[in-house]
Each structure stands twice: as structure tokens, then as C-alpha cells.
Amino acid sequence: MKLDIVRVQNYRTLENVEVKFHGYYTAISGQNNAGKTSLIKAIRNTFKDNSREVYFYRKREGVAYRDDKTQWTKGDGDIVFDYEMTVTSADDPGLFLFIEKFNEEKLVGESVRLRVRVSYKSNDETDCVAWVGPKELSNYNSKEILQKLTSSSLAFMHDSAGNYAHIFGPAGRHLHEMMFTADELKQISEEVQKVQNKIKKISKAHKTELSELLGHLEEKYDVDFAIPEGMFTGSIPFAVNLRDKNVDIPLNDWGSGTKNRTQILMSMLQTSRIRSKPDENKITPFMIIEEPESFLHPSAQAEFGRVLIDLANELKIQTIVTTHSPYMLCQDSVISNVLLGRKQVYGKTKQTEVIDVKEDNWMEPFGNILGLNNAEFLAWKEVLFSGKQCVLLVEGDIDRSYFEHIGTLCIPELSLPAGVDIVPYGGKDALRNSILLKFIVEKFKKVLVTFDLDAKSDLERIMTQIGLVEGDSYLPVGLPKPGKDCIEGLLPERVLAKVYAQYTDLVMQMGSADTKERKSAKNSLKQKLLSEFKADKTIVKDDLKGFVAVFKALAKLQL
Structure with missing residues (x-):
């Protein structure tokens, strides 16, 4: 129902x-x-x-x-x-x-x-x-x-x-009910008959002693011992032990979180059966x-x-x-x-x-629980709704395209692990909210956060604060050289030279005093660099030395 x-x-x-x-x-x-x-x-x-x-x-x-x-x-x-x-x-x-x-x-x-x-x-x-x-x-x-x-x-x-538990056994031990199918009940019934016969055999002395006691009464009774009828009519109480490092430990002796999870899963099992x-x-x-x-x-x-x-x-x-x-x-x-x-x-x-x-307001429940402004979630929607358990977080779609394209080149040490989702988070500013970032990171089993090297001084403290380790769970991308402290700095020199020579006006516009013009020129150049990189059919491993560290860290994400 x-x-x-x-x-x-x-x-x-x-x-x-x-x-x-x-x-x-x-x-x-x-x-x-x-x-x-x-x-x-x-x-x-x-x-x-x-x-x-x-x-x-x-x-x-x-x-x-x-x-x-x-x-x-x-x-x-x-x-x-x-x-x-x-x-x-x-x-x-x-x-x-x-x-x-x-x-x-x-x-x-x-x-x-x-x-x-x-x-x-x-x-x-x-x-x-x-x-x-x-x-x-x-x-x-x-x-x-x-x-x-x-x-x-x-x-x-x-x-x-x-x-609470549904049934209590000796010493207050929590018991659970196991449901049986008709075929299982038939098997149990056959085994119960064997146990009944065993009980009659080993209880002979008990029967004699009880018969002697009852013999003091005027009315005479015959004594027999048996498993009560109805005990195996569809379910049976049972205790749960959990094995850890080859040691069986009763569920009662585990921590509250483990007990709670196990009891919930047992209820789901019973419902499913x-x-x-x-x-x-x-x-x-x-x-x-x-x-x-x-x-x-x-x-x-x-x-x-x-x-x-x-x-x-x-x-x-x-x-x-x-x-x-x-x-x-x-x-x-x-x-x-x-x-x-x-x-x-x-x-x-x-x-x-x-x-x-x-x-349009999917983030309301998340913001309500975390006490955050709904607008802070907007950049994270694709991340939150990723169906994978391991993710590579990148600044934007262009970064994702670089990694996806390199992964198709079939170059040793530069392959994408199976089961890893590459998801953009919308720019380095999204990483500044440590509460939200910690929630995002803990949502997945394994995470690698990447950002351009030029943002390392701003973000390094936040990464450490939420327990991320450089080279393991976060990695700045780029070369420690002026203008190359970003993912484009890892591209082959011939790609950079060709694009900068072909689009001189955009390169000049990068020096504009107008913020909007600078940003527009930067975005245009990034897109043209990506297009040229993907069009280059002569790419070999030596051209991608700067990406090796990222792909080594990526390899650790595979479950």
C-alpha cells in the first residue's frame, strides 16, 4: 500500500x-x-x-x-x-x-x-x-x-x-522478528519435529521426577515436554550479532548509531519480505x-x-x-x-x-536545515544531485571539458576512473562557504576538489579547516608562473602561442581597466584555448605533464 x-x-x-x-x-x-x-x-x-x-x-x-x-x-x-x-x-x-x-x-x-x-x-x-x-x-x-x-x-x-526495540529478551536484550515464507515454515516444521523427538529423549529424567511429584496428588497425570505450538507460525524473535574483525558482538553492545541503523534496516528487510x-x-x-x-x-x-x-x-x-x-x-x-x-x-x-x-526553490529544505541563504546553493545544484559516490569538483564547464577530453585520448596515467562524476561548482567563490562545502564533501564517499592555483592563498585555509588534504582531497591546478597559475597554464605551448597570436585583440582586452571587458575577454580566450586543444590531433603524453598530478589524485577516487 x-x-x-x-x-x-x-x-x-x-x-x-x-x-x-x-x-x-x-x-x-x-x-x-x-x-x-x-x-x-x-x-x-x-x-x-x-x-x-x-x-x-x-x-x-x-x-x-x-x-x-x-x-x-x-x-x-x-x-x-x-x-x-x-x-x-x-x-x-x-x-x-x-x-x-x-x-x-x-x-x-x-x-x-x-x-x-x-x-x-x-x-x-x-x-x-x-x-x-x-x-x-x-x-x-x-x-x-x-x-x-x-x-x-x-x-x-x-x-x-x-x-526502542520491539521485543525484549533476557537481560533486556533487543530481539527482532524474522518473517518466513510458506516453504521456509515447512522446513522449520520438519526440523521442529526432530527437536521434539530429541527433547523427549533427553528429558526422560525430568519427566520421571515431575511425575513423582505429581503422584502426590489424587488425580494422576502423564508428563511430556514439547515446544509450544504456534511458536513458528510465521515469524520468530531472534538476536542480532555484528561481526567486526572476526569477533561477534551482540547488537546491544554496539554504539547507538550502529544499533539504530541496524534496527531500521531490519525493519526494511521485514517489510520487503x-x-x-x-x-x-x-x-x-x-x-x-x-x-x-x-x-x-x-x-x-x-x-x-x-x-x-x-x-x-x-x-x-x-x-x-x-x-x-x-x-x-x-x-x-x-x-x-x-x-x-x-x-x-x-x-x-x-x-x-x-x-x-x-x-526553482529546490534548495529551501537544505538552507532551512543548514541555516544558509538559499542563493548560496545555486552553484551547487549539479553537485548535490549527482548520482555518483565519487566526484571530481572543478571550477566550471571548461575545466570539466579538459578532463573529459584528456580521458578519451587513451594515454597511460591519464585515464578517468570508472564511476567518477566530474561536476562544476561555478567558480572559486562557491568554495568560501566552509559550512556548505563541508556538507558537500561529506555527501560523497570520495572527493577531489580542484581550483586554479591563483586562488590557493585564499582557499588553502578553508580546505584545511574542513579536513581536506592537498594532493589527496584537494589540488590547486596550474603552474607557479605569472599567467599560468590556472588550468590553461598546463596546456602545450604551441596551443597557447597559436591562440594568443590569432586573437591579439582579446589578449589586449585582458588589460582593460573595465572589469566587464576584462572578464569577457578572459572567458572568450578560455573557450578558444579549449577548442584549439581539442582540435589538436598531435597531443602526446609529454604535452600533458602538468595534468599528471591531477590524474594521479583522481585515481584514488576509484572505489
Whole structure:
């Protein structure tokens, strides 16, 4: 089942909001008290985790009108939770057939659009209306469908900040549930019978002793020991050990970040197994994860963010996260990032609002979390949305063209490593924001930042400040000679001489007192140098000695 739209009215700070969920991964962000938790509670009020929440204490759930109604709204307006979802016959046959039954006519196609609106009134009564496609169902049929939704386990919840486990074993050890297919259950049943026979054999003395004790009673009993029926009916609690350097360590003994990640991935595994299980009664749940970045170092957050997004799309599991980390935001589709804020009315903080995130303001969620001006992100869009894990960051498109062209020449020591993305960042000024640059660098597994040598004195301190090492993770490009302290300074002399001789006017314009004229001439010359370099069919390794250091550093980027 996939949740498509949630509308909430008069619930806590959610006076009137509509949130749309695009794709399989959605990241909900916003400042503290923006309404993220209230939105999750509104979803969880109907979509629960019944099969996994019976083992531990939970706070009061449900809606209490007096406590939960939006405080600043007048009158006795209903608290309304309005959900739209897609149910498919392949992933949700149990729910699909149930809807068909109460729709009172056969459903057409392999999926159906279900809408359920639940209203909580001031007199504590509850009303419900359901639609199957455009068709409104009767009151009775609507309530039956709502009951089916609330009684099923449709939302696997992981509260990272709460750091709880679903089942507790001896000494408070966290246990997890493993789901089994029908074939696996059959195999387990056969092994259980073997264990039953073994138990009978080794428990003979225990049986005798217990029989003697029971013999003191007037009524006589026969004693037998057996594995309780129902223990292997579909799932079983199990402990998790993680191996590190050939040592098995219980999950409980790892750090909070490792435990949190493992528990989330176990929930994803269980969800995936439910989805792939050949069961006519199954309903595929979606996942809700609050603050998956909890307890993780920024570089680990970046890795885990990539993993969660990739798994959600690969396994086709709807995953909804709330986050304060820019690394958990979706960088594949900007509309998958939901940003919540609070309106200010006469200086007072009031209702939650959904800030519309589109292509033209894609940076809003990132800027909100990092506390940066949106304009500072503009040069980094292509970098942020790179799908690769290793990148070479270059000043502009011309620099990228040089490296890409050299990589096609098939010259030893001057080849581009597979899987490395070359991305321009729009000029050296973009590197001056150390907060943003650190976020960018930690987003990837491996990074090499390049810039013209003439900017080294300005940028060297920033590179060191964020932990980059010259020759390893950053590299100034050019020769330590006047006019050659840039990437063009590495070109063969014949290319430079030919272009400068052919375009004397542009060379003279470079000395103009007018800044715009100088910049225009510089850009024109850079483009003509690139064109001449690419047109030269006599390029050999000796012509490219200055590029060797860059390509050696590039070779380290390969995973």
C-alpha cells in the first residue's frame, strides 16, 4: 500500500495542511515545533504497527478532542484526518479484496484509489467516509474499511530518538522478528519435529521426577515436554550479532548509531519480505522513520541517507522520514522533500504551513536545515544531485571539458576512473562557504576538489579547516608562473602561442581597466584555448605533464 496524500484539519498546529508523497522516499524537514511529529501522529492514528507494538509500553494514542484541537481556532470544528492511498492487487491482495467486498462491485484494473476521511467531533463521536475511486461508500461500509486499516499493521514505525526495540529478551536484550515464507515454515516444521523427538529423549529424567511429584496428588497425570505450538507460525524473535574483525558482538553492545541503523534496516528487510511473500492475505506496509540520522557522524549520515533512498526505490517500499539532517533529504527528486514551517500572525507563532518545494526553490529544505541563504546553493545544484559516490569538483564547464577530453585520448596515467562524476561548482567563490562545502564533501564517499592555483592563498585555509588534504582531497591546478597559475597554464605551448597570436585583440582586452571587458575577454580566450586543444590531433603524453598530478589524485577516487 502506498500513501499518496494526507490532509489534516484542526489537529494541534496542523490547522489546515495537505502533504503529498511522491515516489517511494519522502523526507519531511523543518525547524523544531514545525509540526513534523504532529503530522506523523496524524498518520499513525489510522495506520498502525499492531503486530510489533504489543511487546512494549506506548504512550496514549488516538485523539482526545479537548487536548488535540488547534487552540487558536474558534468553535467546535471537527478534527479531520483525510487520507488518499493506492492499493494494488499484487502487493496488497488482502486489502484489495476487502475493499472490493465492501465496494459491492468488482474492481477494475490492478490498483484502486482509496480515500478515507475520519472526523473527530467535540462530543467525542467519530465519523468516517470512504471513497473507492469516485464512488462514496455507505456509512457502514466506510467504517468496515476504516476498521480494516486500523486493525492491520500498515505502518512500520521506527523512532530513532526513542531508540526502542520491539521485543525484549533476557537481560533486556533487543530481539527482532524474522518473517518466513510458506516453504521456509515447512522446513522449520520438519526440523521442529526432530527437536521434539530429541527433547523427549533427553528429558526422560525430568519427566520421571515431575511425575513423582505429581503422584502426590489424587488425580494422576502423564508428563511430556514439547515446544509450544504456534511458536513458528510465521515469524520468530531472534538476536542480532555484528561481526567486526572476526569477533561477534551482540547488537546491544554496539554504539547507538550502529544499533539504530541496524534496527531500521531490519525493519526494511521485514517489510520487503512481506511484500515478496506469496500470500493472498498480505498487505504491504510502508515505513515511517523519525530522525534516522540520530547518533551518526555526518559522513555516516551521508552514507546512510544514500542507502535508505536507494533501498526504498530498489525494494519499492514507501519510506517516510522526518529529519534535521541535510543528508537525509532526497537528492533524486526535489518534490520528494516536504518542508514544514510555522506562520507568524501579529508576532505569534501559529499554524503549520507546507512550503511548496519545486525546481526553482529546490534548495529551501537544505538552507532551512543548514541555516544558509538559499542563493548560496545555486552553484551547487549539479553537485548535490549527482548520482555518483565519487566526484571530481572543478571550477566550471571548461575545466570539466579538459578532463573529459584528456580521458578519451587513451594515454597511460591519464585515464578517468570508472564511476567518477566530474561536476562544476561555478567558480572559486562557491568554495568560501566552509559550512556548505563541508556538507558537500561529506555527501560523497570520495572527493577531489580542484581550483586554479591563483586562488590557493585564499582557499588553502578553508580546505584545511574542513579536513581536506592537498594532493589527496584537494589540488590547486596550474603552474607557479605569472599567467599560468590556472588550468590553461598546463596546456602545450604551441596551443597557447597559436591562440594568443590569432586573437591579439582579446589578449589586449585582458588589460582593460573595465572589469566587464576584462572578464569577457578572459572567458572568450578560455573557450578558444579549449577548442584549439581539442582540435589538436598531435597531443602526446609529454604535452600533458602538468595534468599528471591531477590524474594521479583522481585515481584514488576509484572505489
